[in-house]
Amino acid sequence: MGGFMAKVKAPARRSMVRAEVARTARTGESFVTLTLAGPGLADFEAQGFDQCCRLFFRREGQSELAMPTASHNGWLAQYLLMRPSVRPWVRNYTVRAFRPEALELDIEFALHGDAGPASAFAARARPGEPVGLFDEGIGYLPAPDARSQFLVADESAVPAVLAVLESAPEDLVARVLLEVPHPGDIRDITAPPGVEVRWLHRDGRGGVPGRLALHTAMSTPLPEGPFYTWVAGESGLATGLRRYLVKEREVPKSHVSFLGYWKHGRGGVG
Ligand SMILES: Cc1cc2nc3c(=O)[nH]c(=O)nc-3n(C[C@H](O)[C@H](O)[C@H](O)COP(=O)(O)OP(=O)(O)OC[C@H]3O[C@@H](n4cnc5c(N)ncnc54)[C@H](O)[C@@H]3O)c2cc1C
CATH class of the missing domain: 2.40.30.10 (Translation factors)
Structure with missing residues (x-):
């Protein structure tokens, strides 16, 4: 659905x-x-x-x-x-x-x-x-041996990331990429001190949500050591980042949760 x-x-x-x-x-x-x-x-x-x-x-x-x-x-x-x-x-x-x-x-x-x-x-x-x-x-299921986390989202999954960060332990170490449509969507957030948040915006220009986050995630340094990735949003973002991490960066599949929240051009049923 x-x-x-x-x-x-x-x-x-x-x-x-x-x-x-x-x-x-x-x-x-x-x-x-x-x-x-x-x-x-x-x-x-x-x-x-x-x-x-x-x-x-x-x-x-x-x-x-x-x-x-x-x-x-x-x-x-x-x-x-x-x-x-x-x-x-x-x-x-x-x-x-x-x-x-x-x-x-x-x-x-x-x-x-x-x-x-x-x-x-x-x-x-x-x-x-x-x-x-x-x-x-819950889809956020960190691998037990992960020393840090990589959380990537388009706007549909920004609420989930904010909820994850508010639920997380104070010693969480994470790199976070959040893509939103407008600069006016960027806000101050509550997160443990070891969390580095980077907002990306499409400057109100439209385009398929998640593409900017995907390209940015593929061109930024990955966290060191065993890390857990949680990526959610438009399905091209979720599957694209998982494919890149697993195929090109040899990240174990067990360390990636990829959640296609919706598909561009296709509505929910009902
Ligand atoms: C586990 C899970 C958690 C989710 N949590 C949230 C959440 O907290 N907040 C949230 O906003 N969304 C969330 N979503 C995504 C949300 O369910 C979808 O965006 C949903 O399709 C929206 O329904 P709709 O009736 O507005 O559009 P639909 O009838 O499903 O789709 C109509 C059209 O809009 C497009 N579309 C759907 N969603 C978006 C979008 N976000 N941006 C641009 N185009 C879109 C579709 O491709 C389609 O062309 C979550 C999805 C899942 C699976």
Whole structure:
């Protein structure tokens, strides 16, 4: 559904959770963060890092949010059997932050125009809008012998990197490349002192997201010693960097997590 995940640690226990939009905030020229809230979030098991969810939201004209009920992979069959008039949209999003004491969960959307239902939804969402969440687990699984990390993302995976850096231990050593559409998307971030962050922007000129990050990653010095790479975003970035590292730099496959979050020119299903 939209992306591919090389390897993911599935959640031990999960359920369909309902919540609603409590507030929205612009977090960059191309980013909007929706804060979701509601008692249903008491059932959500937050794990930090790049934990991802299926996000369900209403189609235009639907008065209610209908949700599948299965708490296992059978949800997809249920979803596809729903009548098209009641079936909601569903897309993958990262848990940007979770505040258990307030039962609030943030999701940060990279806006890319109205062609994408999720992007259009995020741009227009108002408080009270119902949403559904289904935990999909974690793709950030550092190799145990890695002494440092290389984290590479386009804008769709910037929220995941920021969540990883906020979840990471203080002694993390990492080199980070973050590609965004505009200079106005660059911001101050919270990260351990051994993390070196380099922002790249396309200067609002368009182009396929992830190409700049890929070329930069292939032309910068790699971290020394055994290192773990986590690369996510448009699928050409994820597969391209993995191929380069494994084929040209002899990095073991076990040390690369590559996550195709979306594919240029192809929408999610549903
Ligand atoms: C594990 C995982 C975690 C993710 N976390 C996040 C997250 O936290 N924040 C986030 O913004 N995205 C995230 N994504 C990516 C998001 O799921 C996709 O971008 C999704 O396709 C957006 O849905 P849509 O309805 O807006 O567009 P779609 O209907 O899927 O696509 C419509 C058109 O837009 C293009 N498109 C899709 N996404 C983008 C994009 N980001 N930029 C430019 N063009 C695009 C498609 O190629 C297609 O042509 C994640 C994906 C995965 C698999």
